[in-house]
Amino acid sequence: xxxxxxxxxxxxxxxxxxxxxxxxxxxxxxxxxxxxxxxxxxxxxxxxxxxxxxxxxxxxxxxxxxxxxxxxxxxxxxxxxxxxxxxxxxxxxxxxxxxxxxxxxxxxxxxxxxxxxxxxxxxxxxxxxxxxxx
Amino acid sequence: xxxxxxxxxxxxxxxxxxxxxxxxxxxxxxxxxxxxxxxxxxxxxxxxxxxxxxxxxxxxxxxxxxxxxxxxxxxxxxxxxxxxxxxxxxxxxxxxxxxxxxxxxxxxxxxxxxxxxxxxxxxxxxxxxxxxxxxxxxxxxxxxxxxxxxxxxxxxxxxxxxxxxxxxxxxxxxxxxxxxxxxxxxxxxxxxxxxxxxxxxxxxxxxxxxxxxxxxxxxxxxxxxxxxxxxxxxxxxxxxxxxxxxxxxxxxxxxxxxxxxxxxxxxxxxxxxxxxxxxxxxxxxxxxxxxxxxxxxxxxxxxxxxxxxxxxxxxxxxxxxxxxxxxxxxxxxxxxxxxxxxxxxxxxxxxxxxxxxxxxxxxxxxxxxxxxxxxxxxxxxxxxxxxxxxxxxxxxxxxxxxxxxxxxxxxxxxxxxxxxxxxxxxxxxxxxxxxxxxxxxxxxxxxxxxxxxxxxxxxxxxxxxxxxxxxxxxxxxxxxxxxxxxxxxxxxxxxxxxxxxxxxxxxxxxxxxxxxxxxxxxxxxxxxxxxxxxxxxxxxxxxxxxxxxxxxxxxxxxxxxxxxxxxxxxxxxxxxxxxxxxxxxxxxxxxxxxxx
Numbered sequence: 112x113x114x115x116x117x118x119x120x121x122x123x124x125x126x127x128x129x130x131x132x133x134x135x136x137x138x139x140x141x142x143x144x145x146x147x148x149x150x151x152x153x154x155x156x157x158x159x160x161x162x163x164x165x166x167x168x169x170x171x172x173x174x175x176x177x178x179x180x181x182x183x184x185x186x187x188x189x190x191x192x193x194x195x196x197x198x199x200x201x202x203x204x205x206x207x208x209x210x211x212x213x214x215x216x217x218x219x220x221x222x223x224x225x226x227x228x229x230x231x232x233x234x235x236x237x238x239x240x241x242x243x244x245x
Numbered sequence: 246x247x248x249x250x251x252x253x254x255x256x257x258x259x260x261x262x263x264x265x266x267x268x269x270x271x272x273x274x275x276x277x278x279x280x281x282x283x284x285x286x287x288x289x290x291x292x293x294x295x296x297x298x299x300x301x302x303x304x305x306x307x308x309x310x311x312x313x314x315x316x317x318x319x320x321x322x323x324x325x326x327x328x329x330x331x332x333x334x335x336x337x338x339x340x341x342x343x344x345x346x347x348x349x350x351x352x353x354x355x356x357x358x359x360x361x362x363x364x365x366x367x368x369x370x371x372x373x374x375x376x377x378x379x380x381x382x383x384x385x386x387x388x389x390x391x392x393x394x395x396x397x398x399x400x401x402x403x404x405x406x407x408x409x410x411x412x413x414x415x416x417x418x419x420x421x422x423x424x425x426x427x428x429x430x431x432x433x434x435x436x437x438x439x440x441x442x443x444x445x446x447x448x449x450x451x452x453x454x455x456x457x458x459x460x461x462x463x464x465x466x467x468x469x470x471x472x473x474x475x476x477x478x479x480x481x482x483x484x485x486x487x488x489x490x491x492x493x494x495x496x497x498x499x500x501x502x503x504x505x506x507x508x509x510x511x512x513x514x515x516x517x518x519x520x521x522x523x524x525x526x527x528x529x530x531x532x533x534x535x536x537x538x539x540x541x542x543x544x545x546x547x548x549x550x551x552x553x554x555x556x557x558x559x560x561x562x563x564x565x566x567x568x569x570x571x572x573x574x575x576x577x578x579x580x581x582x583x584x585x586x587x588x589x590x591x592x593x594x595x596x597x598x599x600x601x602x603x604x605x606x607x608x609x610x611x612x613x614x615x616x617x618x619x620x621x622x623x624x625x626x627x628x629x630x631x632x633x634x635x636x637x638x639x640x641x642x643x644x645x646x647x648x649x650x651x652x653x654x655x656x657x658x659x660x661x662x663x664x665x666x667x668x669x670x671x672x673x674x675x676x677x678x679x680x681x682x683x684x685x686x687x688x689x690x691x692x693x694x695x696x697x698x699x700x701x702x703x704x705x706x707x708x709x710x711x712x713x714x715x716x717x718x719x720x721x722x723x724x725x726x727x728x729x730x731x732x733x734x735x736x737x738x739x740x741x742x743x744x745x746x747x748x749x750x751x752x753x754x755x756x757x758x759x760x761x762x763x764x765x766x767x768x769x770x771x772x773x774x775x776x777x778x779x780x781x782x783x784x785x786x787x788x789x790x791x792x793x794x795x796x797x798x799x800x801x802x803x804x805x806x807x808x809x810x811x812x813x814x815x816x817x818x819x820x821x822x823x824x825x826x827x828x829x830x831x832x833x834x835x836x837x838x839x840x841x
Contacts, residue, residue: 164283164389166429170506173426177545194267194284201425217270225259226252229419231548238420238548239252240555 117234118196119206120218126188126208131155136188139167143175150179158204160189169202176203176233193218197225203233246307246645247415247562249380256422260384261377264288265370287390287428289383290369294697295334295346296326299361299369300386301376305396305414305438306357306648310638313646315379316359317631320351323372324628326363341702341756342786343694351631353616353624355688355739356435357395357648358386362695384422389430389517391421391502397439397446398649401563402657404605408457408465410440412560413494416551420495427502431509432517434502435474447650447766449473449482449774450742452519453498458488466490471501471534472523475736479776480520485531491556493542495549500538504530565606566643566658573608579661586665593668595679595717601664604657610664612642612656613649614671615678615686619711622704623689624652633674641667650739651688653681682725682770684797685711688739692732692749693756699732701749701756701786706730709790723797725770726814741776742766744815745793750783757783760792762826763818771815780827781834788833795829 121129133154137143139161146153156175158168168187175181187199187207196218199207209218231238249257264284271281285291289300301316308316325348326334338346352360364372376382385392394414401409417436421427427434437446440457448454449470456468466488473482489497505519508526523530541547574582587594602611614634616624626634634654638646641663642656649655654676659667671677680686687710690696692703707730714720729743733750740746746761764777784792797814803821804812818826 163280164429165511166389166427167507167511169426169429170503173503178540192280194280195428198425198428214275217275220266221263224263225423226255228425229256229422230424232425236546236548240419240558241548241552 118200118204120196120215121186121206121208123208123211126186131184137171139165139171141171143171144178146175147179150175150181153181153183155184155186156181157186157188160187160191163190163192163195169198172199172202172204173233193221196221201228201232201234246309247304247411247559254380257377257380257382257384258374260288260382260423261370261373264373268366268370283388283429285369287385287388288373289386290366291387292366292697293362293695294693294699295337295695296330296363297366297369298695299364299372299383300354301359301361301381301383302386302393303357303359303381303648304418305394305400305411306398306650307411308638308646308648308654309379310635310644310646312379312381313631313635313638315375315381316351317628317635319361319364319372319375320349320626320631321628323364323368324349324351324361327365330365331363338694341693342705343702346694347621347625347627349628351626351628352622352691353626353648353652353654355650355652355690355737356386356393357398357650358393359648360691362691387433388428389432389434390428391424391430391434391436393435394418394421395435395437395446395451395650397441397444398647398655399445399602399611399657400440400647402604402606402609402611403441403443404603405442406440406605407442407459408440409560409563410438410455410457411563412556413455413457413491414438415559415562416495416555417498420498420549427506430502430506431511432514432519434505434519436498443769444767444774445649447739447742447768447774449767450475450739451482453501454482455494457491460488464490467494469494469497469501472520473774474518474520475739475741475776476518477515477734478518478520479736479741480524481774481776482520483523483531485534492551493538493547495551496541496547497534497538499549500534500541504533504537508533566645568643568658568660573660573662576607579608583661583664590665592672592679593665595721596668596677597664599679599681599683600677601659608661610659610661612659612664612667612671613681614646614654614656614676615680616653616676617680617686617711618675618678619715621675622691623687623707630674630676633670634676637667637670637674640670651686653686679717680720682727683720684723684726684728685714685720687728687730688743689730690732690738692730692738696732696737698735699749700734700751701732701758703730703732703738703747703749705786706747706758706789710793713790713794723801724811724813727764727766727771728793729764739766740764742771742774743777744771744818745796746777747789752783756786758786758789759783760789760796760830762796762823763815765815770813772819778823780823780830784830784834791833792830795833796826799826799829
């Protein structure tokens with residue numbers, strides 16, 4: 112059961128005060144695999160959602176976590192809708208900047224809904240059927 | 246049928262609860278209209294021309310009688326507009342010439358889903374909960390995500406089957422459902438799968454088309470084609486793999502979709518489907534997919550490689566049902582009885598010939614209930630008809646039915662001894678038109694009577710053709726032919742793949758229709774999948790039936806015999822080319838102008 116958010120939720124103010132040393136910001140049409148050689152030196156990667164219906168950053172996040180093995184903070188910025196927090200968490204984001212005026216209780220509730228999911232993802236590698244049969 | 250596990254059931258209920266929460270936040274203003282729209286779409290809720298529309302998913306077309314009963318209940322209790330909504334809708338449609346808009350109906354679509362046209366959004370959450378009680382939902386029936394997977398309507402029962410595609414379709418349903426990475430693709434994404442030699446699922450017209458087959462070593466795998474699609478730019482899929490071992494299919498599709506998600510165009514919705522990426526990038530796209538697939542398998546460890554145990558677990562749900570009938574007649578006796586019944590009832594004989602197909606079990610038959618008849622739109626079913634269908638499904642088909650992409654229902658488990666009884670019951674319900682694959686068994690989208698996207702109405706064209714061709718002898722003489730009608734270029738009525746295709750276009754606010762000839766869905770009758778060719782400028786609504794008649798007369802004049810039978814329409818067309826048909830259609834135009 113996904114009881115609580117493992118993804119850290121930040122207000123825009125908290126995000127603006129959060130000055131890391133090694134922060135990279137990627138536009139959603141950039142190739143995340145280009146970070147390969149310096150990935151170990153990066154503290155945080157920020158991926159941008161210009162509009163919440165533009166899903167390219169999900170694939171970027173997945174590749175950064177799974178393919179590059181990034182261990183630092185992976186942050187969602189831009190048009191972050193609370194209905195997509197679970198997706199963000201599952202594709203490897205570890206923090207997300209909420210828009211002004213979002214009720215934290217509404218956001219929190221999104222994590223308590225589904226008992227599990229069918230596919231494997233960046234958090235849980237094996238799909239459900241493998242977890243059951245194991 | 247697939248038996249939902251406790252997890253599967255809980256999952257559908259969770260989705261219904263999530264949607265209720267989203268509706269409540271939208272109603273209270275916490276979610277803006279723009280934010281709510283994609284969320285409701287991914288649950289199957291559109292806002293159409295006059296009212297909301299709900300699209301319910303029917304995964305790979307399979308329905309149980311319990312599900313059909315709930316669909317009947319939704320039609321009866323919820324498919325009813327508020328009085329002023331209906332009055333405004335009726336007034337608007339009357340100006341176009343539509344006399345009546347049916348309510349309390351369900352509609353079967355070319356994606357083998359079910360649509361309702363009149364449910365108020367205020368009842369949406371209740372309807373979704375009711376549907377969830379029989380494991381139904383609207384998950385990913387719209388939006389730029391992976392849509393319902395369509396399948397051969399004869400899966401698991403067809404004599405020409407290499408392997409049953411349904412266990413794979415179910416594994417794919419699970420993999421695609423709420424996939425976290427692929428919910429906001431550049432555009433919608435459709436997968437079709439077949440396991441038979443005959444392609445009854447128009448696979449080459451899909452974003453991903455899958456054919457189960459065996460290689461020379463006898464191993465099972467898929468031919469994978471990518472980048473087919475209709476719409477503004479009709480394209481037939483490109484084969485990426487002639488043979489992909491079945492265990493790898495999810496890993497491979499993951500690669501196909503990930504490369505699309507990263508590089509598909511998002512600047513222009515008419516160029517956003519994967520077909521445009523495949524066409525524009527060609528080999529580069531294929532190389533990217535192959536490299537990504539290699540990474541998924543080698544680096545990620547192929548997490549979605551299908552284990553034999555999982556295929557067996559899912560496959561165990563698709564066993565042949567126990568029919569529990571008493572001592573069926575033996576083969577010779579059964580055939581003699583059927584022949585006697587057919588001799589006595591010519592209409593039954595016609596129905597046997599057109600609507601009944603051979604089954605992998607020689608004592609069984611596959612029966613198509615035709616939803617193409619006078620006074621109702623293609624694919625439309627009233628609440629009462631759905632209840633009757635549920636009853637027929639229980640009595641004659643082990644409680645199981647299939648939606649076809651040609652907007653009919655198939656009963657896959659009918660015993661040959663029961664055919665006469667079934668025919669009588671189906672006839673009483675108005676579902677025994679002996680017209681399967683004939684001219685009046687046409688595909689038509691809801692068109693400008695319901696759909697907000699439509700440029701023109703489809704239903705009046707279907708109606709006119711149905712009225713004009715009521716003589717079964719004439720229909721039989723014309724023979725098998727695919728007439729497909731779409732109300733706009735989005736092509737829900739598959740006009741591109743029709744032997745005769747009709748496309749609604751808008752000219753200065755008037756309804757006009759472009760006619761194409763020679764399209765094919767890729768089935769054996771029509772040959773290789775291909776889009777039809779336009780025959781000149783468009784026609785008015787009243788000219789279209791005359792054009793169809795002119796085209797058909799030309800065919801009857803020109804057709805030759807091949808062996809013991811006559812050429813089919815599509816064969817004559819391919820032999821002689823478009824010109825004589827074009828000329829015949831032009832005569833209709835000229836005649837009309839002269840009269841004017």
